[in-house]
Structures are given as C-alpha cells and as structure tokens.
Amino acid sequence: MILVDTLAQGLLLGGLYALFAAGLSLVFGIMRLVNLAHGDLIILGAYLILTITSATGLHPFVAVFLAAPAMFALGWLLQTHLLNRVLGTDILPPLLVTFGLSVVIQNALLEGFTADSQKLTAGPIEAQAMHIGPVTLGVMPVLTFASAVAVIFVLNQIFYRTALGRAFRATSDDAVTAQLMGIRPQRVFAMATGLALVVATIAALYLGTRANFDPSIGPARLLYAFEAVIIGGLGSLWGTLAGGIVIGVAQAVGASINPEWQILSGHIAFVIVLLLRPRGLFPRAND
Amino acid sequence: MTALLEITGLTAHYGDFQALFGVDLTLEVGRTVAIIGANGAGKTTLMRAITGVAKVTAGSVLLAGEDVTRAAAPDILMRGIAMVPEGRRLFPSLTVEENLLIGAHARSGNGYWTLEKVQRLFPILKERARSPGTALSGGQQQMVAIGRALMSNPRVLLCDELSLGLAPVVIKEIYAAFPQIKESGTSIIVVEQDIGQALRVADHVHCMMEGRITLSGRPADLSREAIHDAYFGVSHA
Amino acid sequence: MTLSRNFGLGAAFVALAILYAMPAIAPRAIVQDLFGILTLLVLAMNWNMLAGFAGLVSVGQQAFVGIGAYAMFAAIILVGLDPLVGVLIGGVAAAVFAIPMAFFAFRLNGAYFAIGTWVVADIARLAISQWKALGGGTGTSLPKGTARDMLGVEQIKELLDVSSAAAADALTYWLMLSLAVAMLVASYVFLRSRMGLGLQAIRDNENAARSVGVDPVRLKAAVFLLTAFGTGLCGAIAFIQITRVTPDAAFSVIDWTAFVIFITVIGGIGTLPGPVVGVIVFYALQRLLADYGTVYLIVLGLIGIAVMIFARRGLWGLFTDRTGIELLPLRHRPPRAATTPTSRRPA
Numbered sequence: 001m002i003l004v005d006t007l008a009q010g011l012l013l014g015g016l017y018a019l020f021a022a023g024l025s026l027v028f029g030i031m032r033l034v035n036l037a038h039g040d041l042i043i044l045g046a047y048l049i050l051t052i053t054s055a056t057g058l059h060p061f062v063a064v065f066l067a068a069p070a071m072f073a074l075g076w077l078l079q080t081h082l083l084n085r086v087l088g089t090d091i092l093p094p095l096l097v098t099f100g101l102s103v104v105i106q107n108a109l110l111e112g113f114t115a116d117s118q119k120l121t122a123g124p125i126e127a128q129a130m131h132i133g134p135v136t137l138g139v140m141p142v143l144t145f146a147s148a149v150a151v152i153f154v155l156n157q158i159f160y161r162t163a164l165g166r167a168f169r170a171t172s173d174d175a176v177t178a179q180l181m182g183i184r185p186q187r188v189f190a191m192a193t194g195l196a197l198v199v200a201t202i203a204a205l206y207l208g209t210r211a212n213f214d215p216s217i218g219p220a221r222l223l224y225a226f227e228a229v230i231i232g233g234l235g236s237l238w239g240t241l242a243g244g245i246v247i248g249v250a251q252a253v254g255a256s257i258n259p260e261w262q263i264l265s266g267h268i269a270f271v272i273v274l275l276l277r278p279r280g281l282f283p284r285a286n287d
Numbered sequence: 288m289t290a291l292l293e294i295t296g297l298t299a300h301y302g303d304f305q306a307l308f309g310v311d312l313t314l315e316v317g318r319t320v321a322i323i324g325a326n327g328a329g330k331t332t333l334m335r336a337i338t339g340v341a342k343v344t345a346g347s348v349l350l351a352g353e354d355v356t357r358a359a360a361p362d363i364l365m366r367g368i369a370m371v372p373e374g375r376r377l378f379p380s381l382t383v384e385e386n387l388l389i390g391a392h393a394r395s396g397n398g399y400w401t402l403e404k405v406q407r408l409f410p411i412l413k414e415r416a417r418s419p420g421t422a423l424s425g426g427q428q429q430m431v432a433i434g435r436a437l438m439s440n441p442r443v444l445l446c447d448e449l450s451l452g453l454a455p456v457v458i459k460e461i462y463a464a465f466p467q468i469k470e471s472g473t474s475i476i477v478v479e480q481d482i483g484q485a486l487r488v489a490d491h492v493h494c495m496m497e498g499r500i501t502l503s504g505r506p507a508d509l510s511r512e513a514i515h516d517a518y519f520g521v522s523h524a
Numbered sequence: 525m526t527l528s529r530n531f532g533l534g535a536a537f538v539a540l541a542i543l544y545a546m547p548a549i550a551p552r553a554i555v556q557d558l559f560g561i562l563t564l565l566v567l568a569m570n571w572n573m574l575a576g577f578a579g580l581v582s583v584g585q586q587a588f589v590g591i592g593a594y595a596m597f598a599a600i601i602l603v604g605l606d607p608l609v610g611v612l613i614g615g616v617a618a619a620v621f622a623i624p625m626a627f628f629a630f631r632l633n634g635a636y637f638a639i640g641t642w643v644v645a646d647i648a649r650l651a652i653s654q655w656k657a658l659g660g661g662t663g664t665s666l667p668k669g670t671a672r673d674m675l676g677v678e679q680i681k682e683l684l685d686v687s688s689a690a691a692a693d694a695l696t697y698w699l700m701l702s703l704a705v706a707m708l709v710a711s712y713v714f715l716r717s718r719m720g721l722g723l724q725a726i727r728d729n730e731n732a733a734r735s736v737g738v739d740p741v742r743l744k745a746a747v748f749l750l751t752a753f754g755t756g757l758c759g760a761i762a763f764i765q766i767t768r769v770t771p772d773a774a775f776s777v778i779d780w781t782a783f784v785i786f787i788t789v790i791g792g793i794g795t796l797p798g799p800v801v802g803v804i805v806f807y808a809l810q811r812l813l814a815d816y817g818t819v820y821l822i823v824l825g826l827i828g829i830a831v832m833i834f835a836r837r838g839l840w841g842l843f844t845d846r847t848g849i850e851l852l853p854l855r856h857r858p859p860r861a862a863t864t865p866t867s868r869r870p871a
Contacts, residue, residue, distance in 0.1 A: 028635070032634075032635070034635035034638065034639075082829070082833075085833050086832055086833060091581065091634045091635055091638075092575070092581055092793070093832045093833075093836065095581060095635070095638065096785065096789050096828060096829075096832045097828075097829050097832045097833070099782065099785060099786075099825075099828065100786075100824075100825040100826065100827075100828035100829040100832070101825065101829065102825075103782065103821055103822070103824065103825035103828075104821075104822050104825035104826060104829075106821075107818040107819075107821045107822045107825070108818075108822060110818045111818050111819070111822075219777065223639070223642060223643065223646065226639045227639070227643065230636055230639060260650075260653070260654065260661070261650075263646070263650055264647060264650040264651065267643050267644075267646055267647045267650070268647065270643055271628060271643065271644070271647070274628070274631065274632065274640065275628060275631070278631040278632060278636075
C-alpha cells in the first residue's frame with residue numbers, strides 16, 4: 001500500500017512539474033529557445049499573485065485571473081523587445097540573455113520583497129484530502145494534476161486545431177517560408193511567449209499554495225521543468241506531461257527511501273532515460 | 288495601361304557578390320510571363336528579390352503603381368504577390384489540408400479560390416487531405432504548393448522552378464491546371480528550366496544569364512537559335 | 525610587425541614580473557584580491573575554451589570545481605597528504621569525472637547538452653552531500669594550520685620575512701598565477717596548432733570539418749577533459765584559501781558558472797584576451813557597487829544582456845573591431861609550399 005501511495009504522490013507531483021514545464025515546452029518547441037529565466041518567471045508570477053491578494057484581499061484562485069493577462073503582456077514585451085533580437089541559429093545569445101534575465105529577476109525580487117519566505121494561502125482546501133480506493137490524496141495535488149492535464153489539453157487544441165496553432169507549427173518548421181505566407185514570425189513568437197507565461201502563472205499559483213517560496217528558488221524549478229521537457233521529447237506537450245510524471249515519480253520513490261535522495265533520484269531518472277533515448281520519449285519526427 | 292507589376296533596374300547582391308544587374312521586367316494584368324535560363328542565371332534571385340526574401344540594392348518594384356521594393360516578405364503577400372517557392376517548401380508539421388489553409392492565413396482575398404476550388408483543381412489534394420504534407424510524391428507536393436499560394440487569391444502568382452525534379456508526365460499534369468488559374472484572373476510569372484513548357488504557357492518570355500536579361504519576346508517570335516544563344520551565351524555563328 | 529610584437533612581449537614580461545612580485549611589494553589584502561581575480565580568470569579561460577572555441581556550452585563546470593575541492597580535502601583529511609599534492613589529485617579527480625560526464629552529455633546537442641551538464645553537476649553535488657566522512661551536507665574545514673604546513677611555506681616565510689599565514693597566501697597566489705599563465709600559453713599554443721585549427725573548423729561547420737578528416741568527437745572530448753583538469757586544479761587551489769568546503773559552496777552554479785559565463789561573454793567569448801577584459805570589468809563593478817548589494821548583480825545581468833544584443837563579440841571584440849589591434853591573433857597561415865626549381869614560362 002505504501003508503494004501505491006508513493007506512486008500516487010509522485011504522479012501528482014508530476015502534474016506540478018508538468019505545469020512548470022508546459023510553457024517551456026511550448027516556447028522550446030516553436031522557436032528552439034532555451035529560456036533560462038523560466039523558473040524565475042514562475043516565481044515572479046507567484047509574487048505577482050501575492051501582491052494582488054495582499055492589495056485586494058482576493059483569494060489566490062481569483063487573483064490568478066488578474067495576474068495572467070499581466071504576465072501575458074510581460075511575455076509579449078519580453079519576446080518582442082528582447083528575445084526576438086537574439087533568436088537565430090546560434091544557441092549562445094538567447095542562452096546568455098535569458099541567463100542575464102534570470103539574474104536580474106531574482107535580484108529585483110530580492111530588492112522588492114526581501115529574501116523572506118512567502119506563501120499563498122488558499123484556505124482550508126490546502127488541508128483537505130480525498131480517498132480514492134486505497135490511497136489518500138490531498139485535494140490540492142489532485143487539483144494541480146487536473147490543471148496540468150487541462151492546460152496541456154487546451155494547448156494541444158490550440159496547437160492542432162486553430163489557425164494560430166497552424167502558424168505556430170509552420171513558423172517552427174520554416175520561418176522564411178512562413179513569411180512568404182504572410183506570417184510574421186516575430187509576432188508568432190511573441191504570442192507563444194505570452195501564452196507560456198500565462199501557463200507559468202497557473203504553475204505559480206500551485207507552487208505558491210503548495211509550499212513556501214522566495215526569490216532564489218527559480219533555477220531549481222527550471223531544472224525540473226527542463227528535465228521534464230527533455231524526457232518528453234521536443235515538440236510533444238503530452239510528452240512533457242509524461243516527462244513531468246517520470247521526474248515526479250522518481251523523486252517520490254527516492255524520497256520514500258531517504259528524504260535526502262529526492263532530487264538526486266529525479267536526476268538519475270533523467271540520465272537513464274536520456275542514455276536510452278537521447279531525443280526523449282516522444283520526439284518530433286522531423287528535427 | 289499601367290502594368291500590374293513593373294520591375295525597373297533591379298539589382299541585388301549576396302554580400303559582395305552581385306546576382307542581379309539592373310533587371311527590367313513588366314507583367315500586364317491577366318498575362319503570363321516566363322523567365323528561362325540555366326542554373327545560376329539569377330532567376331530565383333529575381334523571385335526572391337521581388338518577394339522580399341533577398342535584399343534589393345538598387346532599382347524598384349511597383350505593384351499597380353505602388354512601390355513595394357523594400358517591403359518585407361509578409362507585406363508582399365498581403366499586397367497580393369504569392370510565391371510557389373523553389374523546392375516546394377511545404378511545412379512538414381502540417382497536413383496537406385493545413386498547408387493549404389496556411390496559405391490563406393494572412394490574406395484570403397475574398398476571391399475566386401477557396402479550399403474547395405483548389406481541391407477541385409487538383410483532386411489529389413482532397414484525397415490526401417489528412418496526410419502530412421511531405422508524405423506525398425514530388426509532383427503532388429508541387430500541387431499542394433501551388434494550391435497553397437492560390438489560397439491567398441493573389442494578384443500575381445510567382446512559380447519558381449515548378450518542373451524541377453519531376454517526370455515529364457507529371458509536369459504536363461501540373462501545367463494542365465494553368466488555363467484555369469489564368470481564367471481566375473491571376474497574372475503569373477513562371478521561372479523555368481523546361482524551355483518547352485515555358486514557351487507553351489507564356490505570353491511573353493525573358494531569358495536570363497548571369498543576372499541579366501539577354502533576350503525578350505513573344506514565344507512565337509523567338510527562334511530556337513536565338514533562345515539557345517541567349518540561354519547559353521555562346522555565339523551561334 | 526616584429527617591432528610591435530617584441531614590444532608586446534616585452535610589456536607582457538614586465539606585467540608578469542610585477543604580478544609575481546606582488547606578495548613582496550603589495551599589502552596582503554591586494555594579494556588576496558588578486559587571488560580572487562585570478563581564480564575567476566582561470567575558470568573563465570577554461571569555459572571560454574569549452575564554449576567559445578569547442579562550441580560546448582556547458583552549465584556544469586561547477587562540478588569540476590567541487591570535485592577538485594573535495595578530492596583535495598579528502599587527500600588532506602583522509603589520507604594526510606600535502607595540500608599541493610592534494611591540488612594535483614583534485615585536478616586528476618575532476619578529469620576522471622569528466623569521462624562519464626562526457627559519455628552522457630555528448631549524446632546531447634545544443635541546449636540539451638547545457639541542461640545535461642547542469643544536471644550531472646547537481647548529481648555530483650547531491651552525491652557528495654552524502655559523503656559523511658567529509659561532513660555530508662554541512663561540509664567540513666581544513667584542519668587548523670594545514671595551509672601553513674604546505675610544502676614551501678617555510679621557505680617563503682624566510683624569503684619575504686612575513687607571517688606563516690601571509691606566506692601561505694603568497695604560495696597559493698603564485699600557484700593560481702602560474703596556473704593562469706600556463707592556461708593562457710597552453711590555449712594559445714593549442715589554438716594555433718593543427719588541433720586548434722580543427723577545433724575552430726568544427727565551431728564554424730562541423731560537417732564540413734568532418735569531411736576533411738577532422739574528428740569532432742575526439743577533439744571535443746580532449747578539450748572537455750583538459751578543461752575539467754584545469755577547472756579542478758583551480759577549484760582545489762581556491763578552496764585551500766577558503767579553507768571550508770560545503771557542497772553548496774563547492775558546487776555553486778552562481779559562483780563558479782554564472783559569474784564565469786558573464787565574465788567571458790562581457791569580455792569577449794571566443795577570443796583569448798576576452799576573459800582577461802571580462803574579469804577586470806567584473807571586479808571593477810564589484811568594487812564600485814559593493815555597497816549596493818543586489819543592485820550589483822542586477823547591473824551585471826543587464827550588462828550581460830546588453831552585450832549579447834549590441835556587442836556579441838564582447839568588449840574585446842568591440843575594441844578589436846574599432847582599432848584593428850589584435851593581441852594573440854589566432855589566424856593560421858598556410859604551410860609554406862616546397863620550393864620549386866625555376867618555373868617555365870608557358871609557350
């Protein structure tokens with residue numbers, strides 16, 4: 001029974017990691033951009049929700065609806081004025097620019113909010129649990145996982161059933177020919193990053209209600225997110241969910257043996273998967 | 288009447304290398320112009336210069352009197368010039384139908400061509416609607432590429448090397464669609480290495496060599512020798 | 525050409541002589557500052573070789589710093605060896621760890637490679653946190669007096685007539701300085717050799733390089749291992765000075781990789797003088813903004829961003845482009861053709 005419990009916890013934790021990773025996967029898939037500031041942007045989102053709840057007294061689940069458009073706009077501006085200028089065949093400039101961005105965001109948050117731990121309070125729901133068969137699961141983790149599935153489902157719908165999604169895929173395939181179709185890659189990329197930050201805001205909601213956060217925890221989240229994206233395979237959003245679950249389950253299993261082994265177990269799972277499948281579990285056919 | 292497309296003294300460079308030397312060309316409404324020439328003659332560079340993919344260093348391109356010389360590629364499409372690129376360049380992540388739809392993404396033009404009409408022009412496009420674009424044969428991909436360009440109901444259709452890599456019977460099949468395209472009111476520029484096909488489909492022919500136009504005229508008026516000389520650049524006597 | 529070259533060499537020797545003389549002529553605080561600068565310089569030169577020349581953008585070099593430091597601590601505390609021997613062991617240990625790391629990471633490309641190296645470095649950190657003999661997660665310190673008992677400290681103490689502690693500082697300083705000089709010379713020689721030419725060919729176009737017989741994997745692996753060795757040595761020497769090692773400090777991404785990346789990028793990635801320029805700017809900034817805490821890091825981040833957008837070749841690249849002056853040029857000249865007897869004129 002303990003194993004089933006651990007696996008269940010791991011699965012749900014995977015949902016959180018999938019939420020961290022989904023925005024990253026979108027951006028990585030469309031423009032091959034490695035955004036090293038993604039983790040810090042999630043933390044920024046958490047602080048934004050915190051600020052809104054402090055200022056308005058709204059519940060975090062409501063505040064997120066105000067934070068999301070703001071984060072979309074931030075993503076749009078970031079892509080248009082900063083990242084679009086360094087996108088190209090060389091991977092180094094975007095890597096370094098987002099590195100710089102990560103440092104700036106972390107320290108700006110530090111200046112603004114100090115290093116004190118913060119938390120978003122969702123109220124009594126945080127302590128509630130539900131019984132599904134033999135296992136007892138927290139309501140919040142289940143909600144997190146359900147949100148992850150919903151987000152990825154919606155993103156997939158956008159990707160495969162809308163004109164915007166077609167533009168995403170075409171631009172990702174061949175930006176020059178896409179321009180011949182009248183598509184402006186710069187705008188497509190801005191849309192993608194905006195969307196990614198909306199997803200990041202949802203991730204921030206669950207991160208912030210689940211545990212304490214402070215300006216410095218961004219990079220670790222980034223690492224888990226990237227592990228999930230890479231395990232899943234470039235361009236596959238459901239793959240990202242799978243990747244998140246792999247990391248989550250590995251961490252849960254490792255932690256159940258020895259709490260100090262939690263993160264290490266996740267890393268080892270990552271290494272093993274990549275040794276067997278260097279391109280991830282569900283990579284795109286054409287890359 | 289003013290030409291639909293008027294190109295004057297068009298010059299283009301790739302870095303220090305000059306690829307076009309003051310090309311002059313006009314396209315009247317409803318007409319078809321063919322540009323023939325050997326590999327490296329500058330035909331594709333000309334197409335890319337018109338569509339804003341290659342940089343123009345001198346000269347002008349006027350579309351119905353409007354200066355579009357330095358316009359970016361997406362703007363060129365919005366103004367009504369659509370290209371069937373050399374090598375087809377379909378989007379691998381899109382199905383055949385989606386490749387067609389993306390052609391109308393930015394501009395659908397409220398014109399003759401719709402998804403149904405394009406699928407009627409090339410029935411294979413309806414049959415294989417759900418296949419990935421690149422899973423089709425070369426000739427079928429060419430049809431998708433043409434259909435994709437038509438979806439934006441362009442005023443000017445640029446066809447770059449349609450026959451490249453295709454068997455003669457397939458080439459015939461593709462060019463058999465041209466009368467219908469012409470009937471819909473589209474003006475066409477065809478870039479071809481297949482001289483015979485070019486002469487059959489065009490109202491006016493230009494021959495290019497080394498970035499310059501070496502011969503112009505109506506197909507009926509041009510002798511084989513003249514074309515041969517202009518194409519290869521050797522004197523026949 | 526020869527005159528300016530000789531002048532340049534002369535100036536370099538003078539500067540070097542002054543640097544070596546520092547423990548004798550400058551206050552201890554300056555020597556310690558210089559030590560810090562040299563530490564970052566060595567790390568930057570290694571990262572520059574890896575990312576700027578071999579195209580291997582690694583975010584995991586902190587693994588080698590940590591392993592170098594811990595191997596040295598192990599050598600001193602568990603085996604009782606002299607710290608200088610420990611330093612060497614640190615370098616070797618790092619190079620040995622680089623082998624499985626390369627085996628894994630080389631299967632990945634581009635961004636995947638970067639993340640892969642980061643993950644492996646984190647694995648090293650987490651694994652070492654389990655090493656109870658060296659303090660586990662809370663780390664351990666060098667036994668008191670270890671630095672003073674190093675080989676050569678007595679001699680230096682007499683030579684310079686200073687305290688043991690200052691003599692130890694001088695020794696580690698000279699070690700780091702020599703490492704920096706050795707790295708610079710080795711890099712220059714390597715890049716101007718056939719292997720270096722091959723490396724730059726790979727950087728520009730790997731497939732084309734392969735087609736002319738260059739083996740990218742072997743070359744990159746060689747660079748990866750050698751820079752691991754250099755980074756390990758540097759980490760070991762640095763931690764003799766720091767005297768206390770913890771997993772978080774020894775494997776810190778910020779201290780050993782983030783700063784290093786910024787230094788290299790701001791100075792000029794893919795150039796030899798770049799890291800030197802970068803380190804100077806970095807330290808100047810640190811001094812200037814020391815009282816402002818996190819603002820200094822924000823400024824650093826903004827400068828890094830600005831450099832990538834406006835001056836991709838860094839400050840040194842900017843300087844070279846404007847003035848045409850090229851210190852340590854890396855261009856290769858074609859080999860001299862065999863002399864032919866008098867050539868005939870065409871009929």
